[in-house]
Structure formats: structure tokens, C-alpha cells
Amino acid sequence: MKRAWSIKEVEDGLQLQGPPDFSYSQNVNYLSRSALECLYEIEGERVIRAIRLANKPVLIEISGKERLLNVKLLTSVAAGRSDVLAEIAAYVGEWFDLERDMRPFYELAARDPVLQGAAKAYAGLRVMGIPELFEALAWGIIGQQINLPFAYRLKRRLVERYGDAAVHGGRTYYMFPAAEKVADLTVGAMDGLQLTVKKREYLIDTAQLIAGGKLTKSALLEAGSMRQAERMLTEIRGIGPWTANYVLMRCLRFADAFPIDDVGLQLAVKSVLGLDRKPFKSELVDLSAHWRGWEAYAVFYLWRLLY
DNA sequence: TTCCAGGGTAACG
DNA sequence: CGTTACCATGGA
Numbered sequence: 001m002k003r004a005w006s007i008k009e010v011e012d013g014l015q016l017q018g019p020p021d022f023s024y025s026q027n028v029n030y031l032s033r034s035a036l037e038c039l040y041e042i043e044g045e046r047v048i049r050a051i052r053l054a055n056k057p058v059l060i061e062i063s064g065k066e067r068l069l070n071v072k073l074l075t076s077v078a079a080g081r082s083d084v085l086a087e088i089a090a091y092v093g094e095w096f097d098l099e100r101d102m103r104p105f106y107e108l109a110a111r112d113p114v115l116q117g118a119a120k121a122y123a124g125l126r127v128m129g130i131p132e133l134f135e136a137l138a139w140g141i142i143g144q145q146i147n148l149p150f151a152y153r154l155k156r157r158l159v160e161r162y163g164d165a166a167v168h169g170g171r172t173y174y175m176f177p178a179a180e181k182v183a184d185l186t187v188g189a190m191d192g193l194q195l196t197v198k199k200r201e202y203l204i205d206t207a208q209l210i211a212g213g214k215l216t217k218s219a220l221l222e223a224g225s226m227r228q229a230e231r232m233l234t235e236i237r238g239i240g241p242w243t244a245n246y247v248l249m250r251c252l253r254f255a256d257a258f259p260i261d262d263v264g265l266q267l268a269v270k271s272v273l274g275l276d277r278k279p280f281k282s283e284l285v286d287l288s289a290h291w292r293g294w295e296a297y298a299v300f301y302l303w304r305l306l307y
Numbered sequence: 308t309t310c311c312a313g314g315g316t317a318a319c320g
Numbered sequence: 321c322g323t324t325a326c327c328a329t330g331g332a
Binding site (some may be wrong): 140141143144145146147148149150151198202237238239240241242243246259261262263264265266267299303306307 | 312316
Binding site for chain 1 (some may be wrong): 327328329330331332
């Protein structure tokens with residue numbers, strides 16, 4: 001199968017050429033949106049993070065310009081360097097959404113009064129992904145019904161207590177905790193994180209499903225349809241429509257995933273349309289009829305107006 | 308104190 | 321199936 005982007009091995013890592021309608025700086029600007037993020041470090045337009053390969057952290061540093069991404073390998077790899085680089089390329093490709101052809105979205109957005117402003121302002125932005133399923137689900141669960149700065153604080157506490165890390169240049173780079181690690185925790189052990197008891201239960205239950213192989217990305221992708229995958233997720237206690245669609249959007253990359261009940265979406269639409277109240281769900285249903293097939297990108301671009 | 312934040316469950320028609 | 325209480329936690 002032909003990719004819309006290309007991979008080249010170079011001396012210190014990889015050089016990726018992104019697809020059309022991809023802007024490195026737009027996506028890095030998105031990554032910079034919160035100073036509270038704890039899973040990567042941004043310096044100027046360079047991004048450094050640890051990713052999990054064979055359950056061990058490998059450090060990469062990404063830089064780039066326009067459609068180009070340079071991925072520098074900071075961890076020394078003795079054997080199987082090409083295999084490691086291939087896995088890194090796959091991760092970065094998923095993270096930066098390099099596979100998607102976004103032209104249909106931009107055509108649709110240019111004609112849409114709600115989307116056209118954001119689509120123009122952030123042209124080249126992708127739905128930045130969360131490739132690891134447990135990280136995506138956990139981040140969704142953590143973020144339920146709390147404001148974003150607090151959600152970041154909760155994530156940081158969890159990550160610093162249970163996440164594996166790599167040290168480089170005197171700094172510590174954490175990975176999100178492995179599902180296997182959280183699967184073995186108890187509600188009591190998770191005291192002091194400021195997570196509600198319910199959320200702790202949801203996190204542990206979800207971790208156990210993933211660690212036990214009962215919930216996987218491939219099972220969700222092969223569910224047959226987005227609706228089927230959504231059903232698989234919402235059958236899990238603690239994962240409702242919002243969390244399911246959030247994960248389908250950012251991890252499984254369904255372009256038609258749609259967390260319609262999202263407060264951020266409501267606030268963005270309120271702002272764009274100059275309403276004096278949040279839109280009713282029925283209004284969002286009507287507005288989003290124009291977004292069909294691209295709801296996830298519509299939401300992501302609207303969120304970008306806020307954060 | 309009240310209201311809100313990138314919701315979810317359970318009970319009830 | 322759609323509605324409606326009720327829940328949980330910190331911040332403004």
C-alpha cells in the first residue's frame with residue numbers, strides 16, 4: 001500500500017516527508033498549548049519525548065519545517081536499529097496523523113460558517129493523536145467533568161508515580177504508565193492523587209482489560225464500523241459516549257468520531273456564533289450535518305480556538 | 308457560597 | 321430509546 005508520506009533513514013535517525021496540507025509548525029504549536037503537559041518537552045520548535053518500544057523508553061527529538069520532520073534518536077540502540085527506526089516512524093506517523101488526506105475537510109470547511117475561521121487560521125493542523133490505547137482511554141477518563149488545567153495536574157501525578165522514564169541531559173522524560181502497571185493497583189494504593197474513587201476504579205478496570213488482551217486497538221479497528229467500536233467501548237463501566245468518541249478520534253483515528261456532548265465544543269460554537277448561551281444539542285446536530293465524515297476534525301479545529 | 312469544568316451511572320417512563 | 325436525579329473534585 002502506498003503511503004501519502006515518506007520515510008528515509010539518515011545518520012542520526014529519520015527524515016519524514018509529510019503529506020500535502022501538513023504544517024509542522026501548526027502541529028507543534030498545538031503541542032505547546034499547555035505548559036502543564038508532562039509527556040513531552042518543547043524547546044522552540046523541537047519536541048522531545050520518550051516512547052515505549054518493547055516496554056522500554058526510547059527518546060526521540062523531533063524538529064521540522066513545513067512538510068518535513070526530522071526525528072533524531074537520542075537513545076543509543078545497539079542491535080536492530082532499522083527495526084527500531086521503523087517502529088518510531090510508525091509512532092510518529094500516527095501521532096502526527098501523516099496518513100490522512102485532509103483536502104476534503106478543507107473543501108468542506110471553506111463553505112462552513114462555523115469552521116471556516118478555524119480551518120484558515122490553523123491550516124495544516126492535524127488531529128494530533130494519542131497512539132497508545134491505555135493512555136488515550138486514561139486521559140479521557142481523567143478529563144471527565146473537570147477543567148483542563150486540573151486534568152493535566154492529575155495526569156502528571158499519575159505519570160510521575162507510575163510511569164517509566166528515561167533521563168537525558170539532566171532531564172527526566174516520562175512515559176504514560178503501562179496498562180500492566182495500573183492493572184495491578186488498588187483504589188487504596190492510588191490515594192493522594194486527587195483522583196475520585198470512581199475514576200480510580202475506571203482506570204484500574206480499563207487497565208486490566210487492556211493488560212489482559214481483552215481490549216485492543218486492532219479489535220476496535222476491526223469492529224466493522226465506528227458505531228460498533230463505540231459500542232465496545234461504552235460497554236465498559238466508566239466509558240460513556242464522550243470518552244468513547246474522544247478515544248475513537250484521537251487513538252483509533254476515526255474521522256467521524258464525534259464527542260458531541262463536549263463542553264469545549266459547546267463553548268467554541270458559542271464563541272464563533274456569538275451566542276449568549278451554550279448551543280443546544282439539537283443545534284449542534286444541525287450544524288454538524290455539514291461536517292459529515294469529518295466530525296473529529298471539526299471538533300479538533302474548534303477546540304483549537306479555545307486552547 | 309455558588310457555579311463550572313473536554314461526564315458517567317442508574318433509575319424511571 | 322430519552323429524561324432526570326445524583327455523584328465527585330478543585331478552582332475561580
